[in-house]
Amino acid sequence: MVTSASTLIFLYVVIVPLLLYGLLWNRRSEMLHPYVDLVCLYGYSLAIFIPVTFLWIINMEWFRWVLIFVSVSLSGTVLGRAIWPAVKNDVNKMVAFGTVATVVVLHFLLAFTFKVYFFDSMHQVPPPLL
Numbered sequence: 713m714v715t716s717a718s719t720l721i722f723l724y725v726v727i728v729p730l731l732l733y734g735l736l737w738n739r740r741s742e743m744l745h746p747y748v749d750l751v752c753l754y755g756y757s758l759a760i761f762i763p764v765t766f767l768w769i770i771n772m773e774w775f776r777w778v779l780i781f782v783s784v785s786l787s788g789t790v791l792g793r794a795i796w797p798a799v800k801n802d803v804n805k806m807v808a809f810g811t812v813a814t815v816v817v818l819h820f821l822l823a824f825t826f827k828v829y830f831f832d833s834m835h836q837v838p839p840p841l842l
Contacts, residue, residue, distance in 0.1 A: 720829075725755050728754060732811070741799065741801075764823075
């Protein structure tokens, strides 16, 4: 279980910024963030999930969803605001908006995967005995 969780976090923190860096380089972005800065940005964006994981222990489904949306909104806004200056001058505005939207959607999918993988599997109802 630790291996798959650490692999998921590794892929998110290392591969997604690499793809983003490649996109910015390919689009000849005026403000090209160094790859190391993007990795740091993605790593710091995961800091919000430390207190959220403690609060996810509370077994109220609606509360967990509120935590997901609040944490993704906070950290997704940080990611979006950091990446927007690099893509805002792109000739194709759909690429600019699509890049920021993809960053936020991937961030939401990571939070959703954390919830399903770690917390929904803990609270499954056992089948009734016959």
